[in-house]
Amino acid sequence: MSPLIEVTDLVVRYGDHTAVDRVSFTVDEGETLALIGESGCGKSSTALAALALRRPDSGSVRFAGQELTGLREKQLRPLRAQFQPVFQDPYGSLGPRTTIGDAIAEPLRVHRRPLEGRVAELMDLVGLDTSYADRLPHELSGGQCQRAGIARALALGPRLLVLDEPVSALDPSVRAGILNLLTELQERLGLGYLFICHDMALVRHAAHRVAVMSDGRIVETGPVRELFTEPRHPYTRELLDIEAGAHP
Ligand SMILES: Nc1ncnc2c1ncn2[C@@H]1O[C@H](COP(=O)(O)OP(=O)(O)OP(=O)(O)O)[C@@H](O)[C@H]1O
Ligand SMILES: [Mg+2]
Known part of the structure; x- marks a missing residue:
């Protein structure tokens, strides 16, 4: 069976700057791959290309075996229902003047799916x-907003979520609730997650496998336990030292 998503030798350039340099990874159904690395290493650029929201300069993105690069927007549209983003800033991504209910309904309207119920x-x-449906994002807490963001991402029944630092902007006290929700949804719906973050402590609990990214490249990849017990790349060890320092 093909992986849900298979990214091979992905390259994203901004002018002369190569932000993503031959990145390859896969995510299977029911699996969480954490993509971790410091600010500016190319995580969000990778996410945008994986979601076909940005055309890569080279490389391949296959969703359930189908090549996405080179498809026109019209051909992509029906496929987009199957892979959806969740962003870091839930307030910003919901739209300040759209009610929670309308924000969640929007993808259903765009894809002409039934709204009823x-x-x-x-x-x-x-x-x-459900009483929050008529409220605006600023009337909700960050955690509630992110729940709405996740609801919207799930509206079309996707198989893969690309979560770009989904709890980084949240108060530490509500992070666990969102992470638990994601785990529960994954178990119930068999979702694959590409989980982008910069915090090793999160990865330990949230991911099955980890890809460590530095300066546009994936320098090490493996199952979570292996990476934590036998990190091979100096940069991975550095990230683990930072985590150990933060939680002595
Ligand atoms: N639209 C753009 N135009 C030009 N350069 C960009 C653009 N987007 C990102 N970059 C640059 O590409 C590199 C990778 O950026 P990217 O946002 O992918 O990193 P990131 O790992 O997501 O960082 P962060 O952890 O801060 O979110 C950075 O050097 C960034 O400045
Ligand atoms: Mg980013």
């Missing part, structure tokens, strides 16, 4: 009281 069902799925 679906928004309430999605809110329920992410543990958000």
